[in-house]
Amino acid sequence: MSDLFNSSLRQLAATLTARKISAVELATLFLDRIDRLNPGLNAFIALDRDKTLAQARAADEKLNAGAGGTALTGIPLAHKDIFCTKGWRTSCGSKMLENFVSPYDAHVVEKLAGAGMVTLGKLNMDEFAMGSSNETSHFGPVKNPWDVSRVPGGSSGGSAAAIAARLAPAATGTDTGGSIRQPAALCGLTGLKPTYGAVSRYGMIAFASSLDQAGPMAKSAEDCALLLNAMAGFDPRDSTSLERPTEDYARDLEKPLAGLRIGLPKEFFGDGMDADVRAAVDAALDEYRKLGAITVEVQLPNSGLSVPAYYVIAPAEASSNLSRFDGVRYGYRAPEYSDLAEMYSRSRAQGFGAEVKRRILIGTYVLSHGYYDAYYLKAQKIRRLIAADFQEAFKVCDVIMGPTSPSVAFAFGAKSADPVQMYLSDIYTISTNLAGLPGMSLPCGFGNNNMPVGLQIIGSWFGEAKMLNVAHQYQRVTDWHTRMPKESK
Amino acid sequence: MSRWEVVIGLETHAQLQTKSKIFSGSSIAFGAEPNVQANAVDIALPGVLPVLNREAVVCAIKFGLAVGATIAPRSIFARKNYFYPDLPKGYQISQFEIPVVAGGGLAIRVGAANDPNATATEKFVHLTRAHLEEDAGKSLHEDFHGRTGIDLNRAGTPLLEIVTEPDMRSSAEAVAYARALHSLVQWIGICDGNMQEGSFRCDANVSVRRPGEPLGTRREIKNLNSFRFMQQAIDFEVQWQINEITEGRAIRQATVLFDPDTGETRSMRSKEDAHDYRYFPDPDLLPLEIRPEWIAEVKAGLPELPQAMNARFQSEYGLSAYDASILTATRAMADFYIAAVAAAGAGNAKTVANWIMGELAARLNKNDMAVDASPISATQLAGLIQRIADNTISNNIAKKVFEALWNGEGSSADEIIEKQGLKQITDTGAIEALVDEVLAANQKSVEEFRAGKEKAFNALVGQAMKATKGKANPQQVTDLLKKKLGV
Numbered sequence: 019m020s021d022l023f024n025s026s027l028r029q030l031a032a033t034l035t036a037r038k039i040s041a042v043e044l045a046t047l048f049l050d051r052i053d054r055l056n057p058g059l060n061a062f063i064a065l066d067r068d069k070t071l072a073q074a075r076a077a078d079e080k081l082n083a084g085a086g087g088t089a090l091t092g093i094p095l096a097h098k099d100i101f102c103t104k105g106w107r108t109s110c111g112s113k114m115l116e117n118f119v120s121p122y123d124a125h126v127v128e129k130l131a132g133a134g135m136v137t138l139g140k141l142n143m144d145e146f147a148m149g150s151s152n153e154t155s156h157f158g159p160v161k162n163p164w165d166v167s168r169v170p171g172g173s174s175g176g177s178a179a180a181i182a183a184r185l186a187p188a189a190t191g192t193d194t195g196g197s198i199r200q201p202a203a204l205c206g207l208t209g210l211k212p213t214y215g216a217v218s219r220y221g222m223i224a225f226a227s228s229l230d231q232a233g234p235m236a237k238s239a240e241d242c243a244l245l246l247n248a249m250a251g252f253d254p255r256d257s258t259s260l261e262r263p264t265e266d267y268a269r270d271l272e273k274p275l276a277g278l279r280i281g282l283p284k285e286f287f288g289d290g291m292d293a294d295v296r297a298a299v300d301a302a303l304d305e306y307r308k309l310g311a312i313t314v315e316v317q318l319p320n321s322g323l324s325v326p327a328y329y330v331i332a333p334a335e336a337s338s339n340l341s342r343f344d345g346v347r348y349g350y351r352a353p354e355y356s357d358l359a360e361m362y363s364r365s366r367a368q369g370f371g372a373e374v375k376r377r378i379l380i381g382t383y384v385l386s387h388g389y390y391d392a393y394y395l396k397a398q399k400i401r402r403l404i405a406a407d408f409q410e411a412f413k414v415c416d417v418i419m420g421p422t423s424p425s426v427a428f429a430f431g432a433k434s435a436d437p438v439q440m441y442l443s444d445i446y447t448i449s450t451n452l453a454g455l456p457g458m459s460l461p462c463g464f465g466n467n468n469m470p471v472g473l474q475i476i477g478s479w480f481g482e483a484k485m486l487n488v489a490h491q492y493q494r495v496t497d498w499h500t501r502m503p504k505e506s507k
Numbered sequence: 508m509s510r511w512e513v514v515i516g517l518e519t520h521a522q523l524q525t526k527s528k529i530f531s532g533s534s535i536a537f538g539a540e541p542n543v544q545a546n547a548v549d550i551a552l553p554g555v556l557p558v559l560n561r562e563a564v565v566c567a568i569k570f571g572l573a574v575g576a577t578i579a580p581r582s583i584f585a586r587k588n589y590f591y592p593d594l595p596k597g598y599q600i601s602q603f604e605i606p607v608v609a610g611g612g613l614a615i616r617v618g619a620a621n622d623p624n625a626t627a628t629e630k631f632v633h634l635t636r637a638h639l640e641e642d643a644g645k646s647l648h649e650d651f652h653g654r655t656g657i658d659l660n661r662a663g664t665p666l667l668e669i670v671t672e673p674d675m676r677s678s679a680e681a682v683a684y685a686r687a688l689h690s691l692v693q694w695i696g697i698c699d700g701n702m703q704e705g706s707f708r709c710d711a712n713v714s715v716r717r718p719g720e721p722l723g724t725r726r727e728i729k730n731l732n733s734f735r736f737m738q739q740a741i742d743f744e745v746q747w748q749i750n751e752i753t754e755g756r757a758i759r760q761a762t763v764l765f766d767p768d769t770g771e772t773r774s775m776r777s778k779e780d781a782h783d784y785r786y787f788p789d790p791d792l793l794p795l796e797i798r799p800e801w802i803a804e805v806k807a808g809l810p811e812l813p814q815a816m817n818a819r820f821q822s823e824y825g826l827s828a829y830d831a832s833i834l835t836a837t838r839a840m841a842d843f844y845i846a847a848v849a850a851a852g853a854g855n856a857k858t859v860a861n862w863i864m865g866e867l868a869a870r871l872n873k874n875d876m877a878v879d880a881s882p883i884s885a886t887q888l889a890g891l892i893q894r895i896a897d898n899t900i901s902n903n904i905a906k907k908v909f910e911a912l913w914n915g916e917g918s919s920a921d922e923i924i925e926k927q928g929l930k931q932i933t934d935t936g937a938i939e940a941l942v943d944e945v946l947a948a949n950q951k952s953v954e955e956f957r958a959g960k961e962k963a964f965n966a967l968v969g970q971a972m973k974a975t976k977g978k979a980n981p982q983q984v985t986d987l988l989k990k991k992l993g994v
Contacts, residue, residue: 101554102552102553102554108553110553115553118553120552120553120554121547121552122547122552124554219554219556220554220555220556221554221555222554223553223554224553224554224791226790227790227791228790254558255556255558256556256558257556257557257558257559257791257792257793258790258791258793334787335790337588337785338586338588338597338598338785338787340597341588341590341596341597341598342551342553342595342596342597343553344590344592344597346592346595346657347550347551347595347657348552358592362590382785385588385785385786385787386783386785387783387785390785390786390787394787
């Protein structure tokens with residue numbers, strides 16, 4: 019029983035259904051681990067034992083009744099603090115929302131609670147999801163459980179660290195430019211960003227609306243498939259949510275990979291990637307060839323433009339999305355001001371951190387009269403070109419693979435002084451968001467300093483089931499995803 | 508003044524008559540307690556998203572059809588970014604580059620509003636566009652002692668902003684256009700037209716120039732919420748601009764407010780402080796796609812439009828252009844007329860028109876009532892007119908019956924005629940007997956008449972009518988008297 023914290027969701031479900039453990043006991047097991055290990059990691063920024071246990075008791079009632087439960091009933095998880103969670107503080111990692119208690123549940127929160135999952139708490143993140151190292155959180159950085167002197171990645175760094183340290187069996191994340199995949203890679207987990215529109219954004223605090231997607235983070239592809247089953251689906255409250263038939267994302271997990279065509283974009287295997295990352299990725303590709311897959315070279319000629327295009331579009335949308343944080347109705351308001359303009363400027367100057375302000379300024383600039391065409395419109399054109407590149411590539415392959423991040427987890431402060439270096443951490447993940455494609459990261463070994471390396475899989479639009487199949491088959495023959503940091507045992 | 512040409516364009520915000528807001532499910536009913544009609548979306552909580560209300564789109568399609576405009580098969584919602592406490596998201600969702608309605612226009616009549624004999628000029632005012640957007644909330648500056656209250660009930664109320672070309676050349680034309688538009692939006696049922704509650708608000712862009720010269724610099728008069736203020740404000744502004752130019756000062760582009768107390772316009776902000784709204788397509792909303800089938804469906808449900816009805820009244824009922832335009836000035840007026848004609852018979856269509864525009868209009872005006880509040884229903888008026896047509900009562904008696912109907916003395920003209928014994932005497936024998944009595948009793952007048960005093964004849968007619976209590980046909984009485992007197 020004591021090793022339940024390293025179990026798969028299926029194992030947990032089986033144990034719960036067999037009533038070998040109660041949902042309350044399972045939640046308590048994790049809450050106790052959080053109490054013990056979180057102070058060294060700073061992954062959780064809101065905990066409420068009473069609320070968690072009340073949810074667990076409700077799950078137990080369903081499980082005791084022997085009916086009405088789902089594959090996830092009674093299994094604990096934690097939410098990135100970007101998701102509005104009724105009765106919980108929902109801060110988005112910002113001083114701006116330090117005291118904001120959400121009066122409603124995000125669609126994703128509602129769906130997972132509806133599936134019987136138990137909320138362990140809220141997870142730290144880069145402020146308003148703007149960051150790749152979790153160093154921009156108002157609540158302090160999250161530490162990487164594999165080496166606490168290193169970053170966990172971002173912006174879903176709290177989610178990644180919590181799972182890596184086995185403080186939660188699963189978590190929600192969001193990915194605007196790599197915020198699920200990059201921390202998953204840096205912490206040795208599996209994380210999936212769905213196709214844009216597959217998961218409702220309702221109740222997820224917007225960073226860049228046309229790029230944001232919520233997705234599952236867990237130890238394995240199989241776990242991600244089960245979570246995605248509960249998270250995805252049409253929501254009339256999100257106009258960009260797609261009305262498609264419900265699908266079982268786990269349906270193809272066991273399909274053999276013989277004949278699978280893996281596209282390798284030469285742009286992903288250039289100079290930018292560290293040698294240790296390359297070695298792990300190459301080894302993973304060999305493993306796939308052993309499983310019967312073939313690799314083909316593909317081209318994504320415009321992928322080099324993805325970072326500049328992203329850093330026009332995302333800040334532009336963010337500058338407008340974050341206007342609602344004005345100190346008028348909720349959130350932080352400066353204690354002293356002499357008029358309306360000062361109330362706005364002081365509340366926002368004091369309530370937002372440096373990176374958020376930088377992006378609001380960039381976004382305001384690129385949308386300004388006289389600059390709009392040169393920046394925003396041009397970036398939108400590049401975006402279409404990038405999507406067209408992928409469309410072309412998927413004519414000759416079923417999935418695309420490459421590194422998730424050019425390096426393993428870096429030390430705190432290594433990149434925080436240089437925003438451009440930081441932005442380049444997401445060089446392999448950003449184009450997926452611009453194209454609206456699904457992407458995953460799964461652990462594929464260890465690099466320098468024994469830090470995890472992530473393999474990225476990019477699927478075609480709505481190719482989640484295929485991606486999960488490809489990831490799961492790899493995880494059947496490797497055990498990277500079961501490894502955990504020593505200190506977490 | 509003749510040396511100057513006035514150029515006016517109007518922007519009108521018409522609040523659409525939907526049940527709920529344009530991007531949320533909250534009610535838009537007027538007058539609720541502050542903030543009770545503001546849900547999570549309206550107050551812009553973190554994480555909420557807009558969902559377009561299709562009813563608002565239907566209103567826009569109706570309007571586009573009614574003004575002969577092009578309805579865009581694909582239009583875009585854009586964010587207009589600015590900070591204000593009653594703008595919860597920090598941006599207004601509007602349409603910028605591609606509006607839902609483009610082009611079209613409105614025919615207006617100027618110069619003969621209250622006078623059938625004056626020559627009215629017809630004019631066509633072209634529309635630039637009409638687009639959908641959300642309203643902001645309200646800032647309440649009273650009652651809070653140095654603080655400002657925010658009421659977000661109105662935030663997210665659907666608006667159609669209707670923009671004209673700079674086609675109007677006088678305040679009278681501007682008011683005629685505004686009235687025609689005001690009537691049209693109510694006619695097609697997309698706006699209640701309540702100007703006091705702000706359901707229909709106009710901004711006027713005014714400039715002056717010497718005829719033939721390029722357009723002058725305009726100033727925009729904001730929030731004109733009555734036709735009278737519009738006229739006053741434009742007249743003042745025009746004179747002000749002419750004075751400025753005459754005195755050698757250039758007009759600077761500005762936004763101005765009209766103060767009804769002083770009758771003056773004053774500058775609110777100049778172009779230099781104008782916002783950069785940083786418009787960009789709203790990524791939370793998909794492009795608005797309107798298929799031809801949707802337009803056809805809306806078209807099928809559209810009522811007969813005033814222009815068409817006006818033409819039909821002239822051709823079908825033989826009404827004058829003036830009468831037809833008065834009777835189609837508002838939907839309520841047209842509905843009343845149509846109902847009255849239906850009850851009275853098409854043969855009485857002209858008489859019905861005369862009674863509505865004469866007796867009824869006068870009485871309604873006197874009591875400051877709209878036609879849909881008339882105490883005399885269309886059916887009642889038709890009943891009265893039918894009794895005139897079949898000679899049951901004379902025109903004079905009809906006025907008495909009208910009076911009685913107005914005062915609710917009976918439920919129909921027939922009932923009043925019966926109860927009050929007002930039926931016209933048509934029995935020639937009975938009238939002859941009365942005439943004989945009158946002649947016998949007024950020998951003096953008879954002699955005077957025979958002596959050549961024409962006036963004496965009128966006195967005899969009067970006596971005879973008096974004897975019949977007005978119920979005899981005056982022509983019949985006159986004829987009989989003449990016969991008896993051998994004239």
